Amino acid sequence: MGEERLLDGVRVAAEISAEVATEVAALKTGGVTPRLDVVLVGEDEASRVYVGSKARACAKLGMESQTHHLAADAPQEEVEGLVERLSRDDAVDGILVQLPLPSALDTGAVLERVDPAKDVDGFHPMNVGRLQRGRPGLVPCTPAGIMELLRREGIEVAGRRAVVVGRSDIVGKPVAMLLLHAHATVTICHSRTRDLAQVTREADILVAAVGRKALIGADHVKPGAVVVDVGIHRVSDRDEVERLFPGDEARLELLARRGSVLTGDVDFSAVAGRVSRITPVPGGVGPLTIAMLMANTVRAARVRRGA
Numbered sequence: 001m002g003e004e005r006l007l008d009g010v011r012v013a014a015e016i017s018a019e020v021a022t023e024v025a026a027l028k029t030g031g032v033t034p035r036l037d038v039v040l041v042g043e044d045e046a047s048r049v050y051v052g053s054k055a056r057a058c059a060k061l062g063m064e065s066q067t068h069h070l071a072a073d074a075p076q077e078e079v080e081g082l083v084e085r086l087s088r089d090d091a092v093d094g095i096l097v098q099l100p101l102p103s104a105l106d107t108g109a110v111l112e113r114v115d116p117a118k119d120v121d122g123f124h125p126m127n128v129g130r131l132q133r134g135r136p137g138l139v140p141c142t143p144a145g146i147m148e149l150l151r152r153e154g155i156e157v158a159g160r161r162a163v164v165v166g167r168s169d170i171v172g173k174p175v176a177m178l179l180l181h182a183h184a185t186v187t188i189c190h191s192r193t194r195d196l197a198q199v200t201r202e203a204d205i206l207v208a209a210v211g212r213k214a215l216i217g218a219d220h221v222k223p224g225a226v227v228v229d230v231g232i233h234r235v236s237d238r239d240e241v242e243r244l245f246p247g248d249e250a251r252l253e254l255l256a257r258r259g260s261v262l263t264g265d266v267d268f269s270a271v272a273g274r275v276s277r278i279t280p281v282p283g284g285v286g287p288l289t290i291a292m293l294m295a296n297t298v299r300a301a302r303v304r305r306g307a
Contacts, residue, residue: 039070
């Protein structure tokens with residue numbers, strides 16, 4: 001497909017990061033260096049990679065960051081106590097609890113210990129309520145990134161029909177609310193939606209955030225729709241890669257070199273020819289999440305410090 005159809009998350013994330021770097025430099029001239037603290041519990045390899053990428057992003061933009069690593073068997077009281085101490089620490093501007101936490105922990109109780117003014121993931125009930133009411137607050141990073149992508153790529157939202165596939169608290173619900181605030185008519189689908197394709201074919205803007213590999217196929221999209229794919233899945237089976245990416249020799253070479261390739265919730269090869277714009281995986285929504293985390297941290301620093 002033509003490059004002009006791709007919604008370029010890498011470019012938009014770079015734009016946002018450049019703006020954040022300018023804000024950080026301005027804050028530092030006034031003696032304020034924004035600081036993000038990350039709470040990591042356990043040894044989940046994906047979480048460790050994500051935390052490392054966040055620390056590198058902070059360093060690149062001139063921000064401070066600290067990672068607090070607790071054992072996988074850390075008791076609830078220890079995790080909550082750490083979050084409460086960070087919430088009271090005036091040197092800390094943003095707090096991120098890396099999810100998922102070990103299953104023995106009560107995630108909701110941990111997140112409620114985060115100071116809402118430092119809740120750069122936007123998961124505290126107070127920030128969730130502010131989002132629902134359209135009041136200023138910290139918004140979850142991936143949904144905020146999706147809206148920035150649509151805005152900066154010139155996608156009109158007002159008056160259009162938007163369908164969100166997935167109802168998670170992290171992506172599905174908040175992005176639906178943001179689309180609604182932008183004056184779209186919004187439908188949320190989920191695992192119990194009957195005749196999913198009939199609903200998604202009504203979408204001018206389709207957001208796939210259901211966590212199921214290549215669920216959205218050609219029959220699910222209306223010709224000319226805008227498709228945003230939030231999913232990310234590793235595929236290591238060669239036959240499956242050939243099925244998902246027919247004739248894509250570059251993808252097969254990547255599989256041979258790395259042992260896996262990435263795909264999303266959308267069957268890209270089947271869908272791309274029917275739509276007007278679409279996010280690739282990788283290079284679509286992913287880079288925007290960290291860029292918006294950095295933006296949220298700077299915003300929290302400004303608001304907290306009156307800068």
